[in-house]
Amino acid sequence: MPELEDVSYSFDECVAAVRDYYAFLAKMYMDESEIVDPPEGGWPSIVNAKPETLEGFGKTPEVLKLLAHLPYVREASDGHDVNSLPQARFAAWHEIFDWVNRDQREIGACKEMTEGCFRPFEVPHAVGLSRVDRWETTLILDTELGIIHYGGCPGPIRHNPSQEPILDDFYDYADEEDEADWHEAEWRADAPAFTIPAFFELLKDQFRELKFVPIGRRTVTDVYVTHIHPSMEGLIPMVQDIYRQHGWPDLDRYRKDECIAAVQKAIREKYPSEPCD
Incomplete structure (x- = not known):
């Protein structure tokens, strides 16, 4: 397993990883039109943010550079947000900064909704990637250490991850006093x-x-x-079977549009109260 001393942060590598992840989601279920890429100079709402906004945000230039050049999934105008992972969505920082610049949100509240319980530590080189105002998932990207913390990670993933986690004990770096x-x-x-x-x-x-x-x-x-309501029992196995019938996870065989249509049809017929947008 990797140790922190062997890990470093790379801006290009980070942007590429996020872009590749969104491309993967678009191949599986998400509409490509939901994903937006920054203009060449970065998102104007972040690059040209008010000085008082940047001061209140309290993040390093490296964090700001990263947020200004990441692709994002659009914030839904109809209230039906696009999930980038279960019951959760990634923060669209270009839109968050736009709200703050127009005095529609306070930057402190935005940090709260993206960092959750990590917020009180005021770490300038770390930033929240997910919206945690309604869900437990808290994703903290640390540009100094080159890592992402998976807060709210499901137990089975934590105990048997498909990728190697960082080996270090973070208590070793803490001042006991x-x-x-x-x-x-x-x-x-x-x-x-x-x-x-x-x-x-x-x-992925x-x-x-x-x-x-x-x-x-x-x-x-x-x-x-x-906690699955009795009326929802069997939904997940049913949907899993539909994906497999349509070629998943072999992207050369997978028929996305047919699959999603079949999933939605089956859910509307058998689980009409379950949203399947």
Whole structure:
């Protein structure tokens, strides 16, 4: 397993990993039109953000550079957000900065909804990738260490990951006399960490194995759901079978449009109360 001393952050590698992940999702279930790429100079809302916004954000130039050049999934105007992983979506930072620049949101609240319980540590070189205002999944990308922490990681993934996690014990780097430092180490130790490329491969592996299961072009569930309403029993195995019947995970054989249509038809017939957009 990799150790922190063997890992380094690469801007180009990080952007490529995110772009490749979105391309993978588009091949499986997501509409390509939902994914937007930055203009050549970066997202204007971030590059030209107000000084007071940047001061309140409190992140390093490297974090800002990264956010300004990442592709994003659009924020849904109809309220039906596109999931990039089960019951969760990635933060569209270009839109978040636009809201803040127009005084529609406070930057502190935006940090809260993307960093969750990691927010109080005020780490300038780390940033939240996911929206955690309604869900437990907290993805913290650290540009100094070159890793992503998977907060809220399902137990089966944590205990048997398809990609190698970071070996280090984060308590080893904490100052026992500094309570805040110790609490940060506690959070990091509880959230498995991976190199940035390995993290996105881990997520793709879950989709390949149909442990993460799209039930439409926007909605993703998973096999790790612990509380399933009796009326929903059998839904996930049914959808998994439909994907396999349409060639998944062999991308040379997989028929995306036919598959998604078949999934939606089956859900509407057998589970009419379940959203399958």
